[in-house]
Amino acid sequence: xxxxxxxxxxxxxxxxxxxxxxxxxxxxxxxxxxxxxxxxxxxxxxxxxxxxxxxxxxxxxxxxxxxxxxxxxxxxxxxxxxxxxxxxxxxxxxxxxxxxxxxxxxxxxxxxxxxxxxxxxxxxxxxxxxxxxxxxxxxxxxxxxxxxxxxxxxxxxxxxxxxxxxxxxxxxxxxxxxxxxxxxxxxxxxxxxxxxxxxxxxxxxxxxxxxxxxxxxxxxxxxxxxxxxxxxxxxxxxxxxxxxxxxxxxxxxxxxxxxxxxxxxxxxxxxxxxxxxxxxxxxxxxxxxxxxxxxxxxxxxxxxxxxxxxxxxxxxxxxxxxxxxxxxxxxxxxxxxxxxxxxxxxxxxxxxxxxxxxxxxxxxxxxxxxxx
Numbered sequence: 001x002x003x004x005x006x007x008x009x010x011x012x013x014x015x016x017x018x019x020x021x022x023x024x025x026x027x028x029x030x031x032x033x034x035x036x037x038x039x040x041x042x043x044x045x046x047x048x049x050x051x052x053x054x055x056x057x058x059x060x061x062x063x064x065x066x067x068x069x070x071x072x073x074x075x076x077x078x079x080x081x082x083x084x085x086x087x088x089x090x091x092x093x094x095x096x097x098x099x100x101x102x103x104x105x106x107x108x109x110x111x112x113x114x115x116x117x118x119x120x121x122x123x124x125x126x127x128x129x130x131x132x133x134x135x136x137x138x139x140x141x142x143x144x145x146x147x148x149x150x151x152x153x154x155x156x157x158x159x160x161x162x163x164x165x166x167x168x169x170x171x172x173x174x175x176x177x178x179x180x181x182x183x184x185x186x187x188x189x190x191x192x193x194x195x196x197x198x199x200x201x202x203x204x205x206x207x208x209x210x211x212x213x214x215x216x217x218x219x220x221x222x223x224x225x226x227x228x229x230x231x232x233x234x235x236x237x238x239x240x241x242x243x244x245x246x247x248x249x250x251x252x253x254x255x256x257x258x259x260x261x262x263x264x265x266x267x268x269x270x271x272x273x274x275x276x277x278x279x280x281x282x283x284x285x286x287x288x289x290x291x292x293x294x295x296x297x298x299x300x301x302x303x304x305x306x307x308x309x310x311x312x313x314x315x316x317x318x319x320x321x322x323x324x325x326x327x328x329x330x331x332x333x334x335x336x337x338x339x340x341x342x343x344x345x346x347x348x349x350x351x352x353x354x355x356x357x358x359x360x361x362x363x364x365x366x367x368x369x370x371x372x
Contacts, residue, residue, distance in 0.1 A: 023183040028072045036065035049152045078121030088112040096141040100148035104162030107169040109138035114173050198272040201257040209271035217330040227324040228290045229333045230280035231341040235316045235349040237276035263297050287323040287354045294319050316350035
């Protein structure tokens with residue numbers, strides 16, 4: 001569950017408003033070219049059906065949608081949405097006035113109502129009223145507010161034209177909703193990541209770590225398999241911070257996190273417990289297994305810092321290991337591991353200490369009940 005630096009920086013650098021603008025721009029860059037193309041095709045359609053005024057209207061509509069795309073690319077998305085709303089409203093009313101509701105151009109008002117609510121520059125009340133007005137005007141035009149001033153020469157094709165407009169408007173509405181739905185789901189996922197991961201190292205944080213510890217404890221209790229807790233602490237970390245600065249200290253924390261992550265098994269869980277302290281949860285492993293696993297860490301850190309131009313000596317870790325016993329809580333096991341870590345510190349640091357717990361001598365035979 002380690003998050004790479006690129007993803008972590010993305011979480012840290014992008015605020016919610018920037019992400020919202022990105023998704024709104026994505027939506028506009030999909031819908032606006034389609035709208036401009038539809039209006040462009042309507043120019044010859046209305047010209048050859050005898051309604052030249054509507055052909056001229058669609059020339060201006062094309063220009064408005066193209067201009068709206070330009071506005072959106074220049075960080076004026078709210079203005080572009082307002083401009084699009086006005087264009088769709090004007091176009092629907094004028095077309096309905098000249099040729100009536102039969103061609104179905106008023107259906108774009110319905111689609112625009114779901115698009116208009118994405119105007120984040122206006123108050124919620126104003127956006128709500130604007131969207132409701134678009135729906136109400138659609139309803140009035142749909143029941144025939146105006147008597148047609150012209151009769152299209154291709155009147156036999158009107159049902160097909162209406163069907164096409166309904167389908168296009170519906171698809172655009174669905175796409176707008178799907179874009180915002182996807183954005184909402186991504187936001188939820190990102191918030192969950194931020195709530196469960198440490199922002200600096202990308203490791204599981206202490207809050208989420210307690211949840212995983214409880215789950216592992218219940219699983220080990222049910223299946224009767226060993227469970228071991230390791231407490232790890234960076235030696236002399238305060239001196240590193242004081243002497244080289246917090247930026248170097250942060251780099252050390254991240255490098256240690258990566259080294260620990262690469263040294264343990266995929267089934268193990270690495271948690272940033274707090275400050276320079278880490279907790280490792282090893283499922284189906286004894287304290288001896290944990291000791292063998294941790295023996296690989298110190299050589300890797302020594303190799304990592306062998307040619308370091310800033311730190312004068314390699315970074316080292318002290319470890320405390322405790323194997324869980326079925327008669328004790330996982331919290332008690334953590335205390336045992338923490339006490340063992342303290343002993344490692346007292347004995348000179350850069351060493352591994354196994355706690356003396358009942359688990360080492362009085363654990364189940366490590367076989368599930370049904371196989372005993």
